[in-house]
Amino acid sequence: MAKKVLVVDDEKLIVKGIRFSLEQDGMAVDCAYDGEEALKMATEHQYDMILLDVMLPKMDGFEVCQRIREFSNMPIVMLTAKGDDMDKILGLEYGADDYITKPFNILEVKARIKAIMRRTNAGQTKEKNEKVIESGDLRLDCESRRAFVLNKEVNLTAKEFDLLELLVNNPNKIYSRENLLNLVWGYEYPGDVRTVDVHVRRLREKIEKNPSEPKYVHTKWGVGYYYYQN
Secondary structure, eight states: OOOEEEEEOSOHHHHHHHHHHHHHTTOEEEEESSHHHHHHHHHHSOOSEEEEESSOSSSOHHHHHHHHTTTOOOOEEEEEETTOHHHHHHHHHTTOSEEEEESOOHHHHHHHHHHHHHHHHHHHHHHTTOOEEEETTEEEETTTTEEEETTEEEOOOHHHHHHHHHHHHSTTOOBOHHHHIIIIIOTTOOOOTHHHHHHHHHHHHHHOSSTTSOSSEEEETTTEEEEOOO
């Protein structure tokens, strides 16, 4: 079955170019040109990937991303202005899995999309072979990709779940931010280590009673992060 991608940008030439290129690779592509239209389509359809521009009419990309995260963990890649680090960080804060800076090379866009899809498919295949991981008050259902703390479900994005699953499966093992980038985002990921910091912070806000004094995901200063288990 063809992979379904939603491309959201108010610049119709950009959308047309991306759509043509992805369709050449056998993907099914839907298009939206403003935030409200994008949110409506994401509500009505399940996509394997959403390419979402930050600057949109009616509703900006950050709000669209945040609203989608209320009901879905489908991968979202933000399209941000070149050199605008704040847009990149904000995109991750609002739940995006990745970002691509404009102007971009369409070959890079396709490579990033395929890399994320490969990792998503690999994760789904692996989940079928695993069951439930329990560690103290934390429970991960790897088949449904759901996380629970004290039997209360917490809504994690795809990357937040991947990150937590890796750490929980390797308790007390310290991973550098560079290692986590490679293992969770993939060797072809061109982003920087702040991506990891943002995801760890968001993860702590969701699973920790007191994020500033974490019980689960700890920092080894100057080294990296680890999941603590007695």
